[in-house]
Amino acid sequence: MSLVLADVTLTYPDGGTRLTALDQVRLEVPGGSLTAVVGPSGSGKSSLLAVAATLITPDTGTVTVDGQDTTRLTRGELTALRRRTIGIVFQQPNLLPSLTAVEQLQVMAQIDGRSPRTARGRAMELLDTVGLAGQAGRRPHQLSGGQRQRVSIARALMNDPTVLLVDEPTSALDHERGAAVLDLVAHVTHQQGVATVLVTHDRTHLTAADRIAEVRDGRLHIPAPTR
Numbered sequence: 001m002s003l004v005l006a007d008v009t010l011t012y013p014d015g016g017t018r019l020t021a022l023d024q025v026r027l028e029v030p031g032g033s034l035t036a037v038v039g040p041s042g043s044g045k046s047s048l049l050a051v052a053a054t055l056i057t058p059d060t061g062t063v064t065v066d067g068q069d070t071t072r073l074t075r076g077e078l079t080a081l082r083r084r085t086i087g088i089v090f091q092q093p094n095l096l097p098s099l100t101a102v103e104q105l106q107v108m109a110q111i112d113g114r115s116p117r118t119a120r121g122r123a124m125e126l127l128d129t130v131g132l133a134g135q136a137g138r139r140p141h142q143l144s145g146g147q148r149q150r151v152s153i154a155r156a157l158m159n160d161p162t163v164l165l166v167d168e169p170t171s172a173l174d175h176e177r178g179a180a181v182l183d184l185v186a187h188v189t190h191q192q193g194v195a196t197v198l199v200t201h202d203r204t205h206l207t208a209a210d211r212i213a214e215v216r217d218g219r220l221h222i223p224a225p226t227r
């Protein structure tokens with residue numbers, strides 16, 4: 001199992017008491033499958049993603065990535081594990097304005113010490129996967145919103161992660177482009193074998209997900225498998 005959250009509880013300070021953002025959450029995501037997590041604003045989706053990304057340590061419970069219990073790691077070990085195994089796609093693509101599409105991807109790999117040549121080869125491969133091989137030399141302002149989000153999905157895959165975490169990727173897109181981006185997330189999940197969790201408040205376009213879980217008041221409800 002690529003990503004396992006076991007009995008995760010997370011609270012935040014709230015005046016004199018504590019607010020429970022995640023309540024005994026249990027989630028197992030195998031490689032090559034896409035779990036969509038839906039829920040209204042304030043239900044705990046961002047908290048769930050931040051815990052799965054190992055950016056926040058839960059009060060109790062464990063987060064296991066690629067077989068490693070991350071709650072036992074030091075800060076340095078955690079940073080290394082995160083860089084090696086977790087890809088994140090944010091609501092906004094956050095591309096660097098001066099870099100071309102292929103360079104946005106290349107910098108990720110060069111930070112990790114891969115040679116420019118290897119990095120460029122992998123970057124071109126991934127741009128092809130997301131349907132942007134012909135736009136590799138374009139800068140963000142020369143791309144549409146949907147294309148920029150595609151670049152950010154390809155960028156998240158540059159370190160060949162085990163786990164892909166996607167936060168409301170369609171919030172800035174119209175209906176058609178939103179649907180295309182979700183189809184793409186499902187496609188790369190299956191093709192690259194990553195364990196993907198996608199959170200959204202919007203239930204439309206989720207047909208490509210392998211399952212849809214629902215979070216309400218910090219509790220995660222997962223339907224029994226149908227396929």
Ligand SMILES: Nc1ncnc2c1ncn2[C@@H]1O[C@H](COP(=O)(O)OP(=O)(O)OP(=O)(O)O)[C@@H](O)[C@H]1O
Nearest residue numbers: 012013021039040041042043044045046047048201
């Ligand atoms: N840093 C924080 N400090 C205190 N409370 C927080 C903090 N972050 C989130 N919360 C609270 O925790 C609960 C869950 O928030 P969270 O952001 O995870 O929900 P969400 O489903 O992602 O909402 P949205 O869709 O609006 O982003 C909410 O009640 C929120 O107000």
